[in-house]
Amino acid sequence: MSVLVVFAAAAAGTYLLRISMVVGGVGERLDARWSARLALVAPVMLSAIVASSLFLARSEPRVPALADIVAILASAMAVRRTGSIAVAFVVGFPVYWMLAAVT
Amino acid sequence: MTATVLPGVQRQTAVGQGVRDIAPLALPIIPFAIAIGAATAAAGIPLFAGWLGASLLLAGSANLVLIDALGSGDGLIAAASAAILVNARFALYSAGLAHWFVDLPLRRRLLLAIPLVDQQFLLGQQTFGEAHDVQWRVRYYVTISMVLATTFLAFIPVGYLIGNVVPTGVGLHMAGPLAFAGMLGGALKRRADLVAAAVAALVVVAVSPVLTSAALPAAAIAGVVVGSRVLGREAS
Numbered sequence: 001m002s003v004l005v006v007f008a009a010a011a012a013g014t015y016l017l018r019i020s021m022v023v024g025g026v027g028e029r030l031d032a033r034w035s036a037r038l039a040l041v042a043p044v045m046l047s048a049i050v051a052s053s054l055f056l057a058r059s060e061p062r063v064p065a066l067a068d069i070v071a072i073l074a075s076a077m078a079v080r081r082t083g084s085i086a087v088a089f090v091v092g093f094p095v096y097w098m099l100a101a102v103t
Numbered sequence: 104m105t106a107t108v109l110p111g112v113q114r115q116t117a118v119g120q121g122v123r124d125i126a127p128l129a130l131p132i133i134p135f136a137i138a139i140g141a142a143t144a145a146a147g148i149p150l151f152a153g154w155l156g157a158s159l160l161l162a163g164s165a166n167l168v169l170i171d172a173l174g175s176g177d178g179l180i181a182a183a184s185a186a187i188l189v190n191a192r193f194a195l196y197s198a199g200l201a202h203w204f205v206d207l208p209l210r211r212r213l214l215l216a217i218p219l220v221d222q223q224f225l226l227g228q229q230t231f232g233e234a235h236d237v238q239w240r241v242r243y244y245v246t247i248s249m250v251l252a253t254t255f256l257a258f259i260p261v262g263y264l265i266g267n268v269v270p271t272g273v274g275l276h277m278a279g280p281l282a283f284a285g286m287l288g289g290a291l292k293r294r295a296d297l298v299a300a301a302v303a304a305l306v307v308v309a310v311s312p313v314l315t316s317a318a319l320p321a322a323a324i325a326g327v328v329v330g331s332r333v334l335g336r337e338a339s
Contacts, residue, residue: 003148006179007156010169013187014162018216021197022209037331038202040299041195042228044326045221046287047300048307048319053280059311059318068277075281076288085127088285089278096274096281 067099117239121246124230128222129254131282134275135163136255140262142167146174150263157259161218161252165189168316191320195327196224203227203244206237215241218248225286295337299330 050072054064075092079085143153148170157166165186172182196219204212226247231240269275291297303326311318 002179003152003173004156006169006173006183007152007159009179009183010165010186010190011156011159011161013183014160014165014190014193015217017187017190017193018197018200018219019213020194022201022212022216024201026198026201035202036334037327038195038198039228040295040327040330040334041192041199041323042225043287043290043296043300044303044323044330045192045195045319046225046283046290048303048322048326049221050280050284050287051304051307052311052319053283055308056311059315061308061312068280071277072280072284076284078288079285080288080291083289085124085282085285085289088127088281088288089130092277092281092285093274096277100272100274 065100066103067096070099071096117242118246120230121243122250124226125222125247125250127285128226128282129250131278132163132251132254133258134269134278136258137262137266137269137275139163139166139170140259140264141266142170142174142262143259144263144266146170148173150260153263154256154259158256160186161255162186162190162193162220163255185316188316189319191317192221192323193219195323196221199224199227203231203240204237207241211241215244218252220251222251223247225290229289293334295330295333298333299326302326302329 054068054072055061071092074095075088078087078091139157140153143150148156153170156169160166160169168189169182169186172185177185197216200216200219200223201212204215207215223244227240227244230243235243287300291300303322306325307318307322310321314321
């Protein structure tokens with residue numbers, strides 16, 4: 001029961017974050033300048049998430065495996081060249097498997 | 104892709120494009136959900152409570168943090184607070200949602216906010232243009248949300264039951280980073296994007312040992328602030 005209460009509390013707090021700008025009326029007054037700044041959120045979050053998964057383990061710094069770094073770089077470059085997110089796996093996983101096997 | 108004037112075609116296009124776009128991002132959800140299921144079992148949380156909790160929260164990273172905190176014996180308030188802190192970035196995503204659905208009644212916008220996570224925000228930012236009317240956006244958004252939530256919730260029980268027997272050599276842990284790295288490669292369009300992304304990466308690694316759960320929102324704010332300065336300098 002206490003587990004569900006914790007989940008419910010976390011869900012309620014999270015929902016307040018999810019609606020914070022909706023009830024704040026941000027959508028009505030988001031001009032081009034703010035839209036350009038909002039567009040920064042996607043690369044910023046993606047970069048932070050990728051860096052976390054590579055260089056952190058339980059919030060502590062770690063040295064990532066070479067296979068992880070190269071696979072991630074290959075994945076990013078492949079999607080950048082092709083524009084297709086599906087290529088991230090088509091390129092990334094084989095690179096990872098090959099390097100993981102030899103390192 | 105642009106929306107057409109035919110309602111039936113529009114509906115098909117939004118749903119079809121939504122499924123196509125979310126499929127590569129839903130795949131990494133599978134190992135993530137399996138990991139959450141396995142962590143739930145390891146923490147001694149009953150399957151139904153863990154699954155119902157995940158349904159309420161609908162946020163994988165925070166879910167994992169919460170289970171980890173409970174498994175480590177942290178207090179209930181500390182566990183819930185850590186999960187909320189991890190989700191602080193959703194406030195930024197909320198601005199995107201408010202913008203995309205500004206023409207909808209408030210009640211519908213509040214409903215659409217329920218499943219908002221990284222993937223919806225990132226796809227919405229990439230996909231929603233002037234050519235897409237609000238109903239097209241709703242159908243697209245609901246489609247990708249349903250695929251994500253269904254995948255996530257379907258595989259938590261699987262992870263609970265078999266999560267600890269998947270061979271590590273498969274590299275399932277790489278599915279999420281590869282998908283996000285791919286999206287990052289496609290999202291770096293301006294110099295400001297590149298600078299902001301670099302700052303966020305450096306900050307999250309630098310401050311995580313101190314800020315733990317708050318590192319991600321702190322990195323996001325730092326990246327956006329620096330990126331905004333670059334944008335401002337380029338504009339002047």
